[in-house]
Amino acid sequence: MIPERQGGIFMQKKILIADDEPGIIQLLRDYFEVKEYQVADARNGIEVLEKISWKPDIILLDVNMPGMDGFEVCERIRDYVSCPILFLTAKIEEADRIKGLMLGGDDYILKPFSIDELGARIEAHLRREDRRKNNGILKVYGDLVIHYNERCVYCEGNMLEFTKTEYGVIELLSLNPGQVFSKEQIYEKVRGYDGMADSSIMTEHIRRIRMKLGRHSERKYIETVWGVGYRWIG
Numbered sequence: 001m002i003p004e005r006q007g008g009i010f011m012q013k014k015i016l017i018a019d020d021e022p023g024i025i026q027l028l029r030d031y032f033e034v035k036e037y038q039v040a041d042a043r044n045g046i047e048v049l050e051k052i053s054w055k056p057d058i059i060l061l062d063v064n065m066p067g068m069d070g071f072e073v074c075e076r077i078r079d080y081v082s083c084p085i086l087f088l089t090a091k092i093e094e095a096d097r098i099k100g101l102m103l104g105g106d107d108y109i110l111k112p113f114s115i116d117e118l119g120a121r122i123e124a125h126l127r128r129e130d131r132r133k134n135n136g137i138l139k140v141y142g143d144l145v146i147h148y149n150e151r152c153v154y155c156e157g158n159m160l161e162f163t164k165t166e167y168g169v170i171e172l173l174s175l176n177p178g179q180v181f182s183k184e185q186i187y188e189k190v191r192g193y194d195g196m197a198d199s200s201i202m203t204e205h206i207r208r209i210r211m212k213l214g215r216h217s218e219r220k221y222i223e224t225v226w227g228v229g230y231r232w233i234g
Helices: 022-034 045-054 070-077 094-102 115-134 164-174 183-191 201-214
Strands: 004-006 009-011 014-018 038-042 058-062 085-089 107-110 138-141 144-147 152-155 158-160 222-225 229-232
Touching (some): 014 022, 038 045, 085 115, 107 115, 183 201
Parallel strands (some): 014 038, 014 058, 058 085, 085 107
Antiparallel strands (some): 138 144, 222 229
């Protein structure tokens, strides 16, 4: 999980889990706390409304809660929250899925579900949300300029040629300066949870990035933390 950086402090992503089944709440809480999320839970629609002020980064919303169901909750909060909303439900009817999406839901997770797949979907939604928030951001490190919306890197006015993976590594590290990522973490965040290549290939990607940057600048941007991984120090 990539922590969110605010004012120089890394913030854990916040997930609000709403379900009327205590077993599911506990299962999901245990899983996401291990993944270093901040977790809040709600057992019904009223509790969801009460906890929206916590400003979660993503919401898991059970459809079949008593009293106020997930559809009604989504309809009531969608105008006030911009974070992704994922429905959890045993319903498989197409009309229900369409209804949830039309009310502002972002995804539909059918019960019973694979918790690892659920975790991967949530990370994918959060990555997309981070990219949306970062759209238009430009960072300058001396002569190095990174245009995140254009996915381009310039040094002394020259656009540098990077592969998709190399740029992904630069984006990940530069958006989280000072934070150390292991090779495995970099591979997972850049290539996705279903990537098949050996994460040790990241050593070669880092070498190539340094070589390309070194052709235009003597400044060191990526530091090796021996035995741990890499961090951006630009």
